[in-house]
Amino acid sequence: MTISDRIRSRLGLLVCTSCRNGGLAARDEHLLCTNCGTAFQVVRGVPRFVPDDSYAQSFGFQWNVHARTQLDSVCGKPISRNRLFETTKWPADLSGQTILEAGSGAGRFTEVLVTTTATVISCDLSSAVDANYRNNGDNANLLIVQASLLNLPVRPRSMDKVICLGVIQHTPDPAESFSALANCVRPGGELVIDVYAARLRSLLSWKYLLRPITKRMKGEKLYGLIERATPVLFPISEFLYRILGQFGLRLLPIVHYPKLNLSPGLSLRWAVLDTFDMYSPAHDHPQTLAEVKRWFDKAGFADVAVEYGPNGIVGRGRRPAGPV
Numbered sequence: 084m085t086i087s088d089r090i091r092s093r094l095g096l097l098v099c100t101s102c103r104n105g106g107l108a109a110r111d112e113h114l115l116c117t118n119c120g121t122a123f124q125v126v127r128g129v130p131r132f133v134p135d136d137s138y139a140q141s142f143g144f145q146w147n148v149h150a151r152t153q154l155d156s157v158c159g160k161p162i163s164r165n166r167l168f169e170t171t172k173w174p175a176d177l178s179g180q181t182i183l184e185a186g187s188g189a190g191r192f193t194e195v196l197v198t199t200t201a202t203v204i205s206c207d208l209s210s211a212v213d214a215n216y217r218n219n220g221d222n223a224n225l226l227i228v229q230a231s232l233l234n235l236p237v238r239p240r241s242m243d244k245v246i247c248l249g250v251i252q253h254t255p256d257p258a259e260s261f262s263a264l265a266n267c268v269r270p271g272g273e274l275v276i277d278v279y280a281a282r283l284r285s286l287l288s289w290k291y292l293l294r295p296i297t298k299r300m301k302g303e304k305l306y307g308l309i310e311r312a313t314p315v316l317f318p319i320s321e322f323l324y325r326i327l328g329q330f331g332l333r334l335l336p337i338v339h340y341p342k343l344n345l346s347p348g349l350s351l352r353w354a355v356l357d358t359f360d361m362y363s364p365a366h367d368h369p370q371t372l373a374e375v376k377r378w379f380d381k382a383g384f385a386d387v388a389v390e391y392g393p394n395g396i397v398g399r400g401r402r403p404a405g406p407v
């Protein structure tokens with residue numbers, strides 16, 4: 084398979100992750116660094132800047148099994164769309180801008196980002212990029228790459244906007260990950276992240292009790308267990324929610340979102356997916372408001388807002404225009 088015109092037309096945005104200096108040129112099914120000669124394979128339409136999924140294997144597995152479960156276009160509700168615009172406070176039209184999305188998973192937010200008509204570069208460390216490519220790869224304004232946010236194939240300080248939702252807590256060193264993302268933002272550009280909150284009520288949960296065991300289990304085995312247990316526990320969880328409200332949802336070791344009002348089938352699929360997403364990742368490092376605020380300040384960002392949001396802590400900031 085040769086490299087698509089879409090990738091060719093976006094090569095000017097990319098930089099070699101090996102020497103971090105050269106641009107990339109298309110050659111057969113590779114991208115070649117014009118400086119150091121490193122070749123990056125393009126596999127199933129996606130340039131690959133990492134040799135494998137590294138510590139994010141469980142995510143590659145889950146997002147390929149549940150490639151479509153959480154897409155707004157499948158749920159028939161603007162769940163990801165609302166979360167994205169409420170979190171970012173961005174306008175719906177971002178034409179002329181370049182957005183970097185770090186840790187796309189199967190592309191529930193990518194699907195929304197491309198509607199802004201901005202040019203979107205979407206990366207994930209894992210084979211989730213294959214699911215995202217199947218879901219969103221047809222969009223002319225999207226480039227999907229498999230890469231780590233710790234060594235992204237974009238030039239430092241080149242992106243108008245960087246967004247990273249639901250990812251930083253799953254990296255080995257969240258502060259280092261934040262700093263790598265901040266480094267991609269151009270002067271005057273914006274960074275928006277969210278990260279799990281280190282709050283007593285989050286920490287006192289089945290998740291942190293069971294994770295020492297579950298994170299060491301083989302993905303397929305753990306998934307099989309969750310796929311069998313969730314349909315049994317799900318009606319009990321619904322009952323507990325009816326009589327005890329939000330507190331009732333904490334009593335069982337599964338995730339369940341009654342407030343989303345999904346169809347029963349979809350609701351169960353979300354429960355299986357997010358229960359696996361809770362127990363399987365190699366890393367889960369929740370943060371405090373003060374810590375996230377420190378990250379933005381250390382990176383020299385202005386207009387910083389750090390607050391509790393729909394999925395833990397939301398942080399927004401702008402790199403001041405001109406030299407910092």
Ligand SMILES: C[S@@+](CC[C@H](N)C(=O)[O-])C[C@H]1O[C@@H](n2cnc3c(N)ncnc32)[C@H](O)[C@@H]1O
Binds near residue numbers: 190207209230233248
């Ligand atoms: C919980 S999922 C969230 C996916 C998507 N943002 C969403 O909310 O649906 C976390 C994602 O981060 C990716 N990830 C973890 N470490 C990463 C890294 N260093 N660079 C890029 N992606 C990473 C995982 O592979 C996974 O797909």
Ligand SMILES: [Zn+2]
Binds near residue numbers: 099101119
């Ligand atoms: Zn190079």
